[in-house]
Amino acid sequence: MSLFDTIRNTIVPVHKEGYPFVAAFFVASLVLGWLFKPLFWIGLILTLWCAYFFRDPERMTPQDDDLVISPADGRVSSIQKMVPPAELGLGSDEMLRISVFMNVFNCHVNRMPMRGRITHITYTEGSFLNAELDKASQENERNGVVVETSHGDIGVVQIAGLVARRIVCWVHPDEPIEAGERFGLIRFGSRLDVFLPAGAQPRVSLGQTAIAGETVLAEFGALKGPVIAKRS
Known part of the structure:
Protein backbone atom coordinates (compact mmCIF):
# COMPACT_ATOMS: atom_id res chain seq x y z
CA MET A 1 0.00 0.00 0.00
CA SER A 2 1.36 3.45 -0.94
CA LEU A 3 1.82 6.38 1.45
CA PHE A 4 -1.21 8.09 -0.08
CA ASP A 5 -3.44 5.02 0.27
CA THR A 6 -2.38 4.76 3.91
CA ILE A 7 -3.27 8.40 4.56
CA ARG A 8 -6.57 8.12 2.68
CA ASN A 9 -7.72 4.92 4.35
CA THR A 10 -6.41 5.21 7.91
CA ILE A 11 -6.01 8.90 8.75
CA VAL A 12 -8.46 10.97 6.71
CA PRO A 13 -10.00 10.75 3.23
CA VAL A 14 -7.79 12.85 0.95
CA HIS A 15 -8.97 14.24 -2.37
CA LYS A 16 -6.77 13.31 -5.33
CA GLU A 17 -6.07 17.02 -5.96
CA GLY A 18 -3.98 16.92 -2.80
CA TYR A 19 -1.74 13.99 -3.73
CA PRO A 20 0.99 16.06 -5.48
CA PHE A 21 1.14 18.48 -2.54
CA VAL A 22 1.37 15.70 0.07
CA ALA A 23 4.11 14.08 -2.01
CA ALA A 24 6.04 17.36 -2.31
CA PHE A 25 5.83 18.00 1.43
CA PHE A 26 7.00 14.47 2.22
CA VAL A 27 9.94 14.59 -0.20
CA ALA A 28 10.95 17.98 1.20
CA SER A 29 10.84 16.46 4.69
CA LEU A 30 13.22 13.69 3.63
CA VAL A 31 15.64 16.17 2.05
CA LEU A 32 15.57 18.51 5.04
CA GLY A 33 15.95 15.56 7.41
CA TRP A 34 19.03 14.45 5.50
CA LEU A 35 20.53 17.91 6.00
CA PHE A 36 19.46 18.30 9.64
CA LYS A 37 17.54 15.50 11.32
CA PRO A 38 15.13 17.61 13.47
CA LEU A 39 13.84 19.26 10.28
CA PHE A 40 12.45 15.92 9.16
CA TRP A 41 9.95 15.89 12.03
CA ILE A 42 8.91 19.46 11.31
CA GLY A 43 8.42 18.52 7.67
CA LEU A 44 6.43 15.43 8.65
CA ILE A 45 4.06 17.54 10.73
CA LEU A 46 3.59 19.86 7.74
CA THR A 47 2.97 16.82 5.52
CA LEU A 48 0.21 15.62 7.85
CA TRP A 49 -1.27 19.12 7.88
CA CYS A 50 -1.27 19.13 4.07
CA ALA A 51 -3.13 15.80 4.03
CA TYR A 52 -5.58 17.23 6.55
CA PHE A 53 -6.11 20.33 4.40
CA PHE A 54 -7.06 18.21 1.38
CA ARG A 55 -9.38 15.94 3.34
CA ASP A 56 -12.61 14.97 1.61
CA PRO A 57 -15.07 13.48 4.13
CA GLU A 58 -18.47 12.08 3.28
CA ARG A 59 -21.42 14.32 4.15
CA MET A 60 -25.15 13.77 4.74
Whole structure:
Protein backbone atom coordinates (compact mmCIF):
# COMPACT_ATOMS: atom_id res chain seq x y z
CA MET A 1 0.00 0.00 0.00
CA SER A 2 1.36 3.45 -0.94
CA LEU A 3 1.82 6.38 1.45
CA PHE A 4 -1.21 8.09 -0.08
CA ASP A 5 -3.44 5.02 0.27
CA THR A 6 -2.38 4.76 3.91
CA ILE A 7 -3.27 8.40 4.56
CA ARG A 8 -6.57 8.12 2.68
CA ASN A 9 -7.72 4.92 4.35
CA THR A 10 -6.41 5.21 7.91
CA ILE A 11 -6.01 8.90 8.75
CA VAL A 12 -8.46 10.97 6.71
CA PRO A 13 -10.00 10.75 3.23
CA VAL A 14 -7.79 12.85 0.95
CA HIS A 15 -8.97 14.24 -2.37
CA LYS A 16 -6.77 13.31 -5.33
CA GLU A 17 -6.07 17.02 -5.96
CA GLY A 18 -3.98 16.92 -2.80
CA TYR A 19 -1.74 13.99 -3.73
CA PRO A 20 0.99 16.06 -5.48
CA PHE A 21 1.14 18.48 -2.54
CA VAL A 22 1.37 15.70 0.07
CA ALA A 23 4.11 14.08 -2.01
CA ALA A 24 6.04 17.36 -2.31
CA PHE A 25 5.83 18.00 1.43
CA PHE A 26 7.00 14.47 2.22
CA VAL A 27 9.94 14.59 -0.20
CA ALA A 28 10.95 17.98 1.20
CA SER A 29 10.84 16.46 4.69
CA LEU A 30 13.22 13.69 3.63
CA VAL A 31 15.64 16.17 2.05
CA LEU A 32 15.57 18.51 5.04
CA GLY A 33 15.95 15.56 7.41
CA TRP A 34 19.03 14.45 5.50
CA LEU A 35 20.53 17.91 6.00
CA PHE A 36 19.46 18.30 9.64
CA LYS A 37 17.54 15.50 11.32
CA PRO A 38 15.13 17.61 13.47
CA LEU A 39 13.84 19.26 10.28
CA PHE A 40 12.45 15.92 9.16
CA TRP A 41 9.95 15.89 12.03
CA ILE A 42 8.91 19.46 11.31
CA GLY A 43 8.42 18.52 7.67
CA LEU A 44 6.43 15.43 8.65
CA ILE A 45 4.06 17.54 10.73
CA LEU A 46 3.59 19.86 7.74
CA THR A 47 2.97 16.82 5.52
CA LEU A 48 0.21 15.62 7.85
CA TRP A 49 -1.27 19.12 7.88
CA CYS A 50 -1.27 19.13 4.07
CA ALA A 51 -3.13 15.80 4.03
CA TYR A 52 -5.58 17.23 6.55
CA PHE A 53 -6.11 20.33 4.40
CA PHE A 54 -7.06 18.21 1.38
CA ARG A 55 -9.38 15.94 3.34
CA ASP A 56 -12.61 14.97 1.61
CA PRO A 57 -15.07 13.48 4.13
CA GLU A 58 -18.47 12.08 3.28
CA ARG A 59 -21.42 14.32 4.15
CA MET A 60 -25.15 13.77 4.74
CA THR A 61 -26.93 16.32 2.53
CA PRO A 62 -30.59 17.28 3.19
CA GLN A 63 -32.64 16.47 0.09
CA ASP A 64 -35.19 19.26 -0.32
CA ASP A 65 -35.31 21.65 -3.28
CA ASP A 66 -36.44 24.46 -0.94
CA LEU A 67 -33.18 24.32 1.01
CA VAL A 68 -29.88 26.06 0.23
CA ILE A 69 -26.97 24.03 1.58
CA SER A 70 -23.58 25.47 2.50
CA PRO A 71 -21.05 25.04 -0.33
CA ALA A 72 -18.09 25.27 2.04
CA ASP A 73 -16.81 24.51 5.51
CA GLY A 74 -16.07 27.68 7.45
CA ARG A 75 -17.58 30.68 9.15
CA VAL A 76 -20.60 32.62 7.89
CA SER A 77 -18.97 36.02 7.33
CA SER A 78 -21.72 37.97 5.55
CA ILE A 79 -25.50 37.92 5.11
CA GLN A 80 -26.77 40.88 3.11
CA LYS A 81 -28.44 42.11 -0.06
CA MET A 82 -25.87 42.80 -2.80
CA VAL A 83 -25.81 43.25 -6.57
CA PRO A 84 -24.09 40.10 -7.94
CA PRO A 85 -20.88 40.40 -9.98
CA ALA A 86 -21.70 41.45 -13.56
CA GLU A 87 -20.04 38.39 -15.10
CA LEU A 88 -22.69 36.11 -13.58
CA GLY A 89 -25.38 37.65 -15.77
CA LEU A 90 -27.88 37.69 -12.91
CA GLY A 91 -28.97 41.29 -13.49
CA SER A 92 -28.48 44.53 -11.61
CA ASP A 93 -31.02 43.99 -8.82
CA GLU A 94 -29.84 43.12 -5.34
CA MET A 95 -29.89 39.46 -4.32
CA LEU A 96 -29.41 37.80 -0.95
CA ARG A 97 -25.71 37.03 -0.62
CA ILE A 98 -24.45 34.61 2.01
CA SER A 99 -20.67 34.27 2.33
CA VAL A 100 -18.70 31.48 3.99
CA PHE A 101 -15.05 32.20 4.83
CA MET A 102 -12.62 29.29 4.88
CA ASN A 103 -9.36 29.42 6.82
CA VAL A 104 -6.39 27.14 6.19
CA PHE A 105 -7.72 24.54 8.64
CA ASN A 106 -11.14 24.12 7.01
CA CYS A 107 -11.97 21.40 4.49
CA HIS A 108 -11.67 23.11 1.09
CA VAL A 109 -13.72 20.78 -1.11
CA ASN A 110 -16.69 22.83 -2.38
CA ARG A 111 -20.19 21.39 -2.74
CA MET A 112 -23.22 22.52 -4.72
CA PRO A 113 -25.83 24.35 -2.57
CA MET A 114 -28.90 23.34 -4.65
CA ARG A 115 -29.99 20.83 -7.26
CA GLY A 116 -30.28 22.11 -10.80
CA ARG A 117 -28.53 22.59 -14.13
CA ILE A 118 -25.35 24.59 -14.65
CA THR A 119 -26.00 27.32 -17.22
CA HIS A 120 -22.57 28.91 -17.40
CA ILE A 121 -19.20 29.26 -15.66
CA THR A 122 -17.08 32.41 -15.70
CA TYR A 123 -13.50 32.76 -14.46
CA THR A 124 -12.36 36.31 -13.64
CA GLU A 125 -8.79 37.38 -12.92
CA GLY A 126 -8.28 39.80 -10.07
CA SER A 127 -6.49 40.69 -6.85
CA PHE A 128 -5.67 38.53 -3.84
CA LEU A 129 -7.10 40.67 -1.05
CA ASN A 130 -8.15 39.26 2.29
CA ALA A 131 -11.20 37.17 1.35
CA GLU A 132 -13.07 38.44 4.43
CA LEU A 133 -13.17 41.97 3.00
CA ASP A 134 -16.49 42.85 1.39
CA LYS A 135 -14.81 44.24 -1.73
CA ALA A 136 -13.14 40.87 -2.36
CA SER A 137 -16.44 39.79 -3.96
CA GLN A 138 -15.83 42.27 -6.80
CA GLU A 139 -12.03 42.67 -6.88
CA ASN A 140 -10.49 39.27 -6.14
CA GLU A 141 -9.74 36.46 -8.57
CA ARG A 142 -12.87 34.31 -8.69
CA ASN A 143 -14.83 31.62 -10.47
CA GLY A 144 -18.59 32.04 -10.82
CA VAL A 145 -21.01 29.18 -11.43
CA VAL A 146 -24.64 29.95 -12.32
CA VAL A 147 -27.17 27.20 -11.63
CA GLU A 148 -30.76 27.04 -12.86
CA THR A 149 -32.92 25.74 -10.01
CA SER A 150 -36.64 25.32 -9.35
CA HIS A 151 -36.56 28.72 -7.60
CA GLY A 152 -34.65 30.57 -10.30
CA ASP A 153 -30.98 31.09 -11.11
CA ILE A 154 -28.48 31.17 -8.26
CA GLY A 155 -24.83 32.18 -8.33
CA VAL A 156 -22.05 30.32 -6.55
CA VAL A 157 -18.72 32.18 -6.54
CA GLN A 158 -15.36 30.72 -5.51
CA ILE A 159 -13.17 33.62 -4.37
CA ALA A 160 -9.39 33.48 -3.93
CA GLY A 161 -7.86 35.09 -0.84
CA LEU A 162 -4.51 36.22 0.54
CA VAL A 163 -3.07 32.70 0.56
CA ALA A 164 -5.19 30.98 -2.08
CA ARG A 165 -3.66 31.03 -5.54
CA ARG A 166 -5.54 28.24 -7.29
CA ILE A 167 -9.25 27.82 -7.90
CA VAL A 168 -10.34 24.42 -9.21
CA CYS A 169 -13.75 23.75 -10.77
CA TRP A 170 -14.71 20.30 -12.04
CA VAL A 171 -18.16 20.93 -13.53
CA HIS A 172 -19.22 22.16 -16.98
CA PRO A 173 -22.09 24.14 -18.56
CA ASP A 174 -25.34 22.23 -19.24
CA GLU A 175 -24.38 19.63 -16.65
CA PRO A 176 -27.07 18.55 -14.15
CA ILE A 177 -25.91 18.65 -10.54
CA GLU A 178 -27.25 17.58 -7.17
CA ALA A 179 -27.26 19.44 -3.86
CA GLY A 180 -24.16 18.45 -1.91
CA GLU A 181 -22.31 17.24 -5.00
CA ARG A 182 -18.61 18.16 -5.13
CA PHE A 183 -17.90 20.79 -7.78
CA GLY A 184 -14.55 22.37 -6.92
CA LEU A 185 -11.80 23.25 -4.50
CA ILE A 186 -9.72 26.30 -3.55
CA ARG A 187 -6.13 26.18 -2.26
CA PHE A 188 -5.33 27.44 0.61
CA GLY A 189 -7.86 29.70 2.42
CA SER A 190 -10.61 31.66 0.69
CA ARG A 191 -14.37 32.29 0.48
CA LEU A 192 -17.58 31.09 -1.17
CA ASP A 193 -20.44 33.47 -2.00
CA VAL A 194 -23.96 32.26 -2.74
CA PHE A 195 -26.35 34.69 -4.50
CA LEU A 196 -30.01 33.80 -4.10
CA PRO A 197 -33.16 35.15 -5.81
CA ALA A 198 -36.22 36.63 -4.10
CA GLY A 199 -37.97 34.31 -1.67
CA ALA A 200 -34.86 32.96 0.04
CA GLN A 201 -34.77 33.46 3.81
CA PRO A 202 -31.50 33.09 5.78
CA ARG A 203 -31.34 30.20 8.22
CA VAL A 204 -27.89 30.96 9.65
CA SER A 205 -26.37 33.77 11.72
CA LEU A 206 -23.20 35.79 11.29
CA GLY A 207 -20.24 33.98 12.81
CA GLN A 208 -21.95 30.59 12.71
CA THR A 209 -19.85 27.62 11.69
CA ALA A 210 -21.07 26.03 8.45
CA ILE A 211 -20.42 22.50 7.20
CA ALA A 212 -20.32 21.95 3.44
CA GLY A 213 -23.06 19.70 2.18
CA GLU A 214 -24.94 19.71 5.52
CA THR A 215 -25.62 23.16 7.00
CA VAL A 216 -28.79 24.87 5.71
CA LEU A 217 -27.87 28.46 4.79
CA ALA A 218 -31.29 29.58 3.56
CA GLU A 219 -34.76 28.31 2.71
CA PHE A 220 -37.44 29.03 0.13
CA GLY A 221 -40.86 28.83 1.80
CA ALA A 222 -41.63 26.66 4.82
CA LEU A 223 -40.50 23.09 5.41
CA LYS A 224 -43.18 20.57 4.61
CA GLY A 225 -42.19 17.79 6.97
CA PRO A 226 -39.10 15.69 7.68
CA VAL A 227 -36.10 16.30 5.42
CA ILE A 228 -34.28 13.25 4.06
CA ALA A 229 -30.49 13.40 4.04
CA LYS A 230 -28.39 11.76 1.36
CA ARG A 231 -24.75 10.73 1.84
CA SER A 232 -22.39 12.41 -0.63
